Amino acid sequence: MKDYEVIIGLEVHAELSTNTKMYCNCSTSFGADPNTHCCPICTGMPGVLPVLNEKVVEYAVKAGLATNCDISRFSKQDRKNYFYPDLPKAYQTSQYDLPLCLGGHLDINVNGEKKRIGITRIHIEEDAGKLIHDAYTGDTLVDMNRCAVPLIEIVSEPDIRNADEAVAYMQTLKSILEYLNVCDCKMQEGSLRCDVNLSVRPVGQKEFGTRTETKNLNSFKAIHNLIEFETNRQIKVIEEGGKIKQETIRWDDAKGIGYAMRAKEDAHDYRYFPEPDLAPIVLSDEYVNNIKDNLPEMPHIKKERYMKEFSLPEYDADILTSSIKSANFFEKANDICNNPKAVANWIMGDFARMLNEKEIEIDESKVTPENLAELINLIDKGTISSKIAKQVFEDMFESGENAKEIVEKKGLVQMSDEGAIKELVEKVVQANPQSIADYKAGKDKAIGFLVGQIMKETKGKANPQIVNKLLLEIINK
Numbered sequence: 014m015k016d017y018e019v020i021i022g023l024e025v026h027a028e029l030s031t032n033t034k035m036y037c038n039c040s041t042s043f044g045a046d047p048n049t050h051c052c053p054i055c056t057g058m059p060g061v062l063p064v065l066n067e068k069v070v071e072y073a074v075k076a077g078l079a080t081n082c083d084i085s086r087f088s089k090q091d092r093k094n095y096f097y098p099d100l101p102k103a104y105q106t107s108q109y110d111l112p113l114c115l116g117g118h119l120d121i122n123v124n125g126e127k128k129r130i131g132i133t134r135i136h137i138e139e140d141a142g143k144l145i146h147d148a149y150t151g152d153t154l155v156d157m158n159r160c161a162v163p164l165i166e167i168v169s170e171p172d173i174r175n176a177d178e179a180v181a182y183m184q185t186l187k188s189i190l191e192y193l194n195v196c197d198c199k200m201q202e203g204s205l206r207c208d209v210n211l212s213v214r215p216v217g218q219k220e221f222g223t224r225t226e227t228k229n230l231n232s233f234k235a236i237h238n239l240i241e242f243e244t245n246r247q248i249k250v251i252e253e254g255g256k257i258k259q260e261t262i263r264w265d266d267a268k269g270i271g272y273a274m275r276a277k278e279d280a281h282d283y284r285y286f287p288e289p290d291l292a293p294i295v296l297s298d299e300y301v302n303n304i305k306d307n308l309p310e311m312p313h314i315k316k317e318r319y320m321k322e323f324s325l326p327e328y329d330a331d332i333l334t335s336s337i338k339s340a341n342f343f344e345k346a347n348d349i350c351n352n353p354k355a356v357a358n359w360i361m362g363d364f365a366r367m368l369n370e371k372e373i374e375i376d377e378s379k380v381t382p383e384n385l386a387e388l389i390n391l392i393d394k395g396t397i398s399s400k401i402a403k404q405v406f407e408d409m410f411e412s413g414e415n416a417k418e419i420v421e422k423k424g425l426v427q428m429s430d431e432g433a434i435k436e437l438v439e440k441v442v443q444a445n446p447q448s449i450a451d452y453k454a455g456k457d458k459a460i461g462f463l464v465g466q467i468m469k470e471t472k473g474k475a476n477p478q479i480v481n482k483l484l485l486e487i488i489n490k
């Protein structure tokens with residue numbers, strides 16, 4: 014079998030978190046009863062006139078600047094015509110030949126290596142409605158709440174070479190959009206989704222192979238699995254002497270299989286033409302510069318600041334700033350307890366693991382920054398041991414109670430009373446003459462065993478420094 018190279022380009026759709034839709038005052042909020050957030054404009058009744066929501070342009074320009082694009086001073090909107098029941102107007106207002114943003118790039122990190130992925134363009138367009146298939150009656154219903162919710166489409170150059178790079182690209186893009194606060198990036202709700210264009214070619218061949226396009230992938234896992242599936246499928250077809258057809262594929266996430274849906278359309282199939290009801294978008298340098306000057310601190314700048322201001326290792330700073338949510342959590346907690354390394358360790362360690370297991374993000378957890386800071390204060394003051402703290406944290410994570418309450422309720426306060434600990438130490442020393450003999454014969458490990466016995470007696474509550482000190486005093490007496 015020949016060696017093949019995989020060529021991937023992503024088209025990412027991000028729903029903009031404006032309060033209202035693209036051309037009317039209807040709400041964009043997710044999860045409302047079907048067909049309650051629509052009006053004659055967003056359902057395309059004859060005779061209505063759209064008015065472009067200024068925020069849409071502002072948000073798209075922000076995304077363009079943050080991904081190193083040139084912002085067009087003159088762009089226009091176009092009609093992309095197609096007939097499908099989720100699109101009552103029978104055309105989608107989008108941008109064709111004069112998009113808002115052009116020629117940017119994103120730097121991604123894959124397994125410790127940096128790579129630059131080109132961004133061809135970012136344009137604004139409206140979302141379509143949603144079809145709901147009722148498996149019981151066999152009916153298909155339409156919910157138009159999503160019609161004309163504003164989107165940006167971010168089109169990458171075909172610079173991506175495998176599933177890991179594709180996922181890293183999506184993660185980086187998600188992080189940037191969240192930092193900018195232009196998209197809530199809830200992939201499970203579809204507010205961030207991507208189409209994967211993929212082709213393969215024998216290593217050494219110059220021209221690209223024929224590509225397929227898989228639509229609307231809405232999790233990192235689905236993107237990863239589809240890419241592995243489609244790569245193998247295409248190589249197999251070619252190895253068996255077949256030809257790849259230019260097709261649109263539907264990915265069945267549950268089954269882990271992609272199905273060919275239809276021949277992929279070309280641009281001319283859409284009969285694009287300029288939208289006659291909307292004026293061109295003309296931006297002044299002043300407008301663009303004002304947005305540029307007011308962009309929030311971006312991930313790589315924040316990372317540098319964390320290393321300087323909080324003396325954090327690069328590794329920690331990188332993880333904390335990879336999402337604005339963990340960065341905000343970190344800063345809030347640290348403002349209270351002033352122990353950056355401890356806060357970082359919690360966020361990257363036990364906390365991260367538990368969030369992963371529950372498949373939730375840090376801002377969806379019952380643990381607040383205030384709660385974590387209080388826990389760290391209790392450790393720093395010696396009220397609880399770090400071992401007990403792990404137990405308290407599990408409890409905080411499940412119940413949402415604060416650390417102090419849990420410690421008091423469960424009697425977990427650390428024993429630091431030397432008199433009481435001394436009694437216990439003497440008891441354990443008397444009960445384990447062999448260990449004492451071992452220690453005196455030079456086996457330092459015996460001390461660990463004895464400390465363990467004392468901690469067991471106190472259910473982990475004895476202050477380990479005091480236990481160690483007293484133990485050595487007593488044995489060496």
Ligand code: ADP
Nearest residue numbers: 020021022023169170171210211212221222224
């Ligand atoms: P459309 O999908 O609307 O026809 P384009 O032709 O501009 O739009 O391509 C969309 C995406 O497909 C881009 O991300 C581009 O990088 C990628 N792409 C183009 N050609 C190939 C190819 N041969 N293999 C893989 N990806 C490709």
Ligand code: MG
Nearest residue numbers: 024208210226
């Ligand atoms: Mg496409």
Ligand code: ZN
Nearest residue numbers: 037039052055
């Ligand atoms: Zn409306």
